[in-house]
Each structure stands twice: as C-alpha cells, then as structure tokens.
Amino acid sequence: MTTATNRAVRELAEQSYQYGWTTDVEEESVPPGLNEDIVRWISARKGEPEWLLEWRLRAFRHFMTLLDDARLPAWANVSHPPVDFQAIRYYAAPKAAAELSSLDEVDSEILRTYEKLGIPLEEQKRLSGVAVDAIFDSVSVMTTAKETLAKYGVIFSSVSAAVQEHPDLVRKYLGSVVPYSDNFYAALNAAVFSDGSFVYIPPGVRCPLELSTYFRINAQESGQFERTLIIADKGAYASYLEGCSAPMRDENQLHAAVVELVALDDAEIKYATIQNWYPGDENGKGGIYNFVTKRGKCAGARSRISWTQVETGSAITWKYPSVILQGDGSTGEFYSVALTKGRQQADTGTKMTHIGKNTSSRIISKGISAGRGNNTYRGLVKVLPNAENAVNYTQCDSLLIGDQCGAHTVPYIEAQNRSASVEHEASTTRVSEDQIFYCQQRGLTREAAQSVIVNGFVREVVKRLPLEFSVEADRLLEVNLEGTVG
C-alpha cells in the first residue's frame, strides 16, 4: 500500500502547471506601491464620476487604518509570509486595449493567449450560447455576443463601461452587498479595483446565454483586483461562469476580487467558478494568493442564488462565497470542489445567513488533498431570530491521497430561532488500493483509475456546472492529478 501510495503522491507533486507562459504585449502600468495618488490615478484613467472616486478614497483610508493596526485576517487555517502591499503594482493593462468594439482591434497576442487557454473568443462568439468577457490583468479586453444580449435588454459589459453607460444602476448596487468596510481585502479592492464584469438582467428575462468571464494575470508584480456585480431583477434568471489562470512566477501574486450578486423577487442567479491560478512550484515558491470576497443577497421573496466552485489552483485560497437570505422563501446553495496538492493551502467554505421566513440553504463541499496539500472547510450557518422555519443541510466530504496531506472541517452553527432545522454530515475517506486495483483489472492505468475515482467523488458538484464546463472541470482535475508517466 505505502509504496504505491508514495508513487501516487510523487506523481501528483511533480505534476507541472500547464498555463504558466507569459504573453508578450506592451503594458501600460503604474509603479509598484499604494497611496492616494495611485487611487486617484486609476479613477482618473477610467474617467470615473466624483462619487466613485470619493467611495474609493473612503475605502483607501479605511484600508490604511486596518493596515496600520496590522488587522490582517489571522483566523484562516493558512500560513504565508506577510504580503508587502507596497511592492504590488495596482494597475497594468495591455496598451491601447481599453475599450474595443470588435475582435479585430484586440491585440493578436492576447487572443492567442486565450486560445491557448482553450477559450477561443471567436468561436465562443459565433457558436455557442456563451457570452465571454475576458479580463487581461486589470482591464476588460472583450465582451462578445453583446448584440444578442442587447435584444433581450441584458447588460453584460465591463464595470468600467457600466460606470459610464449605466451609472444609476452601478451607483445603486455597488457595495450594497459587500461594503468596503466588510473586511481587509474588500477595503483594498474597493480602493484600487481596476475592472470586472457587470451584468443586469431586466425583469422577467431569462438570460438566453451562459455569461462567462476569463481572468488572466499576465504582468509581473501586478495584483488583480477585479470587481463583479450581477443584478437579476424581478423574475429574471442568469447563469454566470468565471475561469482564471496566471503565468508561473517566482514571487507570489495577489488576487483580491470582490463579487456581489443581487437577486430580486423570484429571480435566480447561478454563479460558477473554475479557478486554476498558478499554485506555485513543488517547494511552495511563487503562486497566487487568492483572497476573494464573494457574496450574494437574496433580496427578494422566493429568490435563489447558487455558488458552484471548482478550485484547483492558487498557492493559497481563502474564500467563502456566501448568501444573505433576506427575502421570504429564498434559497441559497453552495457546491464546492477544492483540490490542494504540493504545498497548496485552501481555506474555503460558505456563510448562509437566514433572515427571512421559510428560507433554506444547502451546502455540499468536496475537498481533495494530495501531496502536502492542506484543505479546510469553514462554514457558518446563521439563523436570525425572525427567520421562522429556516432549513439548512450541510455535507462535507474529504478525500485524501497519500499520508502527508491534511483535511479539516470547521462548521459553525448559530441558530437563534427555535424553529430552525440545521443538519450537518461529514466524512473523510482515502483513495483505496482496492479501488485502484479494481479499475486496473478492467483495463485502466493507475493514473486513469485515480482520476476515475476522484471524478466520482466530485460528481455531485461538477454535474451542477453547465455541460461544457463540467467537461472542462473534469479535465482540469485530471490534469492536476495525472503524473508525468509513473
């Protein structure tokens, strides 16, 4: 057992990162460092209105007080050297790519980058029911399928563009779910966010396309601080998917995004993430620090928000996509797969806050640890005093590959209403030699056997993704788990 397991561990550990190249484009960027001038510069560069600059500056000042008090989040089960916020470049953009109307104007190098990532924008635009927004370092490069969406009154653009074209909507909702004072990284993001996606679905419209954003960090020493805002008006429906990757760099890079979702009466938002940021090398050098605040508000009655995530990348992942169940009869869901190998650390989970009556939430978390990976599920289910008949179901499963990895489950339950029903189940299993041999006896290699078993373990979550992305997720897990011929 141990020799075979050790081999599997080594294969995993030696698995190299496939998206690690850089793209050669001319970049416009600011010098590293964080100060009020940088904040003003970013805002001016984007031609923002006064109210937005003021908001950024308030966030900046708040962030600086937190930084002075050294109030970095310390409770997560991750460890890393302190981040030097003055060494980060807060804006980097491919030159001359600020706002484009057709693919012909996009730098061909950038298009090739997305193609390498398996996201042919042209294809996406022409064929599928997918509209793509691509964020390259700090700015949005391209939003495809704009015309189709416009027919339905759907707005899908970069946040920068929305600030110009739909200032009232942005002003009404920006920071309404994640205020800048929410936490350390939310404050930083509000001060320096450079771009991100904006979606508005008008009342009664089922968005006909899957909306999708790909994030790519390219420039050196740059951080990525995008901000995404999605609003589904009454009776509207949207399905949204984000994917992420970054080149291999020796130094750690910071990704501190904020995502806000708002669902009004009878609206539904499905938000899915496939995160494959560079995880660092086998010794833990380099890699992305993925410190993200994602929260949805079920503001209206009978509204639904679901988060589905497949997290395979990043040196450190620290994220808790959450739902505030404010509307009566609203539903929040969280489906998660987190894979850690090498020296990766993930502390991820969710927070379901039941406020309205007859609200329900469901949490399915699947953690996979290999090598010296460390995986923590941290979840809070909170039922406020007036939330009559709240229902929660939580299931946390961990799969261990090898004996040097770790899995931890930290559920918090705060039920302040006695009618609440809160249920928690947890399990920890290992990939067994029996299972691997059974697969081999039917003709599969050890590697194939392992990925079959892992795919089975995550099935319940992956099947929630739109078909083409569930295939992508399976492939990503497979790539991450396959050895270099063992």
Added chain:
Amino acid sequence: MLEVRGLRAEVNGVEILKGVDLSVGAGETHAIMGPNGSGKSTLAFALAGRPGYEVTGGEALFDGEDLLALPPEERARKGLFLSFQHPVEIPGVRMDRFLRAGYNETRKSKGEAELDPLQFDRLIRGKAKSFRMDPALIKRSVNEGFSGGEKKRNEALQMAALEPRLRILDEIDSGLDVDALREIAEGVAEMSGPDTATILVTHYERILAYLEPTHVHVLMDGRVARSGGRELAREVEERGYDRLTAGAGV
C-alpha cells in the same frame, strides 16, 4: 494458455502460496477448491497483479509471455479477467461509464476503434439483458449499494462486455439464489469456446453442473494438494477436506 510453475507469493511478509503448479489450456475449465484461507484468492490476485501480493518465486506464462512482468492493466487488456470474490464499490462513478473506459482502453491497446457512448450503451444493454440484469443498475455507481447477488451479476456482466480469453472467477457462485446461479453459470458457459479458458474458484459442486470442469484441483496450505476430474469435486463435497487429504496420505 496459462502455465504456472512453482509460484510462490507473500502477503505482508507472510508466505501464502508455497509453490503452485497449474497448466490451463484453451477450451478447458479448471475448478479450484480448497478450505478457507488456503490461498485460492491469493492465487487469483497474484495472477492478476494486485499490488501487495508479492511474487517471490516461480513463473506464470500467458500465451508464452511472462505475465508477472506486466502491470495489472496490461494483463487485463491481454484478456485476463478476474471476477472478484468481493467486488469493490466506487462511489459517484457510473457503472456504464466505468466499464466503457476500461473497454475502450482495451480496444485502443489492440489498435481497434473506440466505441462512442451510444454504441457502448447498445452493447451493454444487450449484455445486461442476456444476464437478466436490471438495466437501472448500470446507471448506478459501481457496486455501491448493490446486493451481494447483484454484485456477482455485475461481475459477470463486465466479463461479458470485455470478452476475455482467460476468466478467473473467484466464488462467482457465492451468495446467489438458485435461479441467479443458473442464469450466471449458463451465461458463462455460453461465452465459453475453444479459444477461452476458465479458472473457477468455488466451494460448491452445484455450479459445476452448468460449467463442466475438465479439471478439478484442491488447494491446501498454498499448494495444489490433489488434482483430478469432476469426480474429485464430488469427493470433496462428500468427505470434506480433512478426510480427503488423510485418505490421499498427504
């Protein structure tokens, strides 16, 4: 087809097989009987290449080729199939997809075209029908929550789909009701021909009525203690192993 000579194998440092000899030709059916713990499953695992079953001596040739030098999946692809005494559960993995993966890997290794999901679905449904297996089972997770009998039927189904030449059936008759036993045994018999061979590990004489053995061996304490024809199985059934070996002077 299979030549085993002086095979020795250890599990966790304990020698279980102490020199097994076995010669199986095409078209033959060999029944292997023996008391609990005598090493029958160990022999099956050693031949199939299960990690942890370390061969310490002897040889095993499959069509003249050194079987023991091959990784388990290569042995499977070359046509060696093991029906497990205790089939393994794999949660979340659909039975038909699991089997299609193994099936296509086997085809690929022979340079044959893979079957797409639709073609394979047709194939597997046909096989399920001939084994009277509930088609709903092949859409469920591999062996998960299957009854004992359903698991054995599922092993037979996999064998039918993979069409191996050497079939090692480790107690495929245990835990089956009378009808299931007949159906599975007849199914195996139907898939037998001049090019296939069967090693049938069993405790009961009953299955031999359907799968006429050409040879019967009694394995005791890691060695083949006696070999013979069909009559040896009857003797085992009547007299038990203690008196059997006492009578043989072993």
